[in-house]
Amino acid sequence: MKFQFLGVGGAFARENFHSNMVLSLNGKRLLIDAGGDIRFSLAAAGLKLTDLHAVYVSHLHGDHVGGMEYLALGTKFNPAFVDDAGAKRKLKLFIKSNMARDLWNNVMRGGTATIQGEVNTLDTFFDVKKCGHNGKFTFEGTNFLLVQTVHYVNDRELAPSYGLFWQAPNGQKVFLTTDTQFAPASIVTFYKQADIVFHDCEIGPFKSGVHAHFTDLCTLPVELRAKMWLYHYNDGDKLDAVEHGFAGWVKQGQEFDFS
Numbered sequence: 692m693k694f695q696f697l698g699v700g701g702a703f704a705r706e707n708f709h710s711n712m713v714l715s716l717n718g719k720r721l722l723i724d725a726g727g728d729i730r731f732s733l734a735a736a737g738l739k740l741t742d743l744h745a746v747y748v749s750h751l752h753g754d755h756v757g758g759m760e761y762l763a764l765g766t767k768f769n770p771a772f773v774d775d776a777g778a779k780r781k782l783k784l785f786i787k788s789n790m791a792r793d794l795w796n797n798v799m800r801g802g803t804a805t806i807q808g809e810v811n812t813l814d815t816f817f818d819v820k821k822c823g824h825n826g827k828f829t830f831e832g833t834n835f836l837l838v839q840t841v842h843y844v845n846d847r848e849l850a851p852s853y854g855l856f857w858q859a860p861n862g863q864k865v866f867l868t869t870d871t872q873f874a875p876a877s878i879v880t881f882y883k884q885a886d887i888v889f890h891d892c893e894i895g896p897f898k899s900g901v902h903a904h905f906t907d908l909c910t911l912p913v914e915l916r917a918k919m920w921l922y923h924y925n926d927g928d929k930l931d932a933v934e935h936g937f938a939g940w941v942k943q944g945q946e947f948d949f950s
């Protein structure tokens with residue numbers, strides 16, 4: 692199992708691409724989120740749409756779903772997007788059930804419902820696999836558990852946003868926060884269970900309030916910081932993560948091997 696960060700930038704970063712990843716297992720590739728710059732970040736990693744088999748959507752911010760229209764149209768109209776037998780295929784789409792309708796209606800419909808002569812839905816473009824309550828999905832024999840994070844509150848309700856927790860073939864337990872506030876009480880159990888944590892982390896003088904900030908994460912116990920790799924950061928200078936007890940900053944394109 693190889694796990695590569697196509698990008699490590701925050702939503703408004705102009706460097707390092709959006710924080711989307713590709714997980715490779717048994718020759719199949721799972722894309723984790725597809726932000727607005729996905730076609731460039733895939734190309735920078737030497738990947739084409741035909742190299743992908745599935746996509747997971749963590750939540751509905753543009754740096755995570757802004758590239759879904761590209762995935763939809765780019766796979767539907769690509770004659771080379773076929774399975775081993777030569778039959779037209781679709782990307783599997785893993786998504787929490789309470790987000791699928793909003794992904795279509797609020798994010799994708801405008802650009803993809805308008806194909807000449809067709810009435811389209813999310814199922815037109817993707818093999819949709821909805822994850823229910825306490826959701827999980829299986830990709831190439833590995834279970835991925837959805838972990839709700841406290842990312843932002845919309846109209847008095849916590850908006851759906853789900854990180855992932857999985858056990859890799861080498862036995863390592865991995866926790867990927869995707870996007871979360873600094874809310875350790877809600878996810879500390881996953882910090883503790885994991886052998887390696889990939890944590891979104893903003894830097895700079897202003898705190899957005901919807902992401903963990905470097906100075907917040909520095910308050911965590913040393914044994915938790917030691918297994919944390921930081922990503923989803925703004926442009927600009929960063930303090931030395933290792934000096935502050937973390938495993939490090941993930942670099943754009945960096946790959947982790949969990950084989």
Ligand SMILES: [Zn+2]
Nearest residue numbers: 702752754870
């Ligand atoms: Zn984000």
Ligand SMILES: [Zn+2]
Nearest residue numbers: 750752842870
């Ligand atoms: Zn977000």
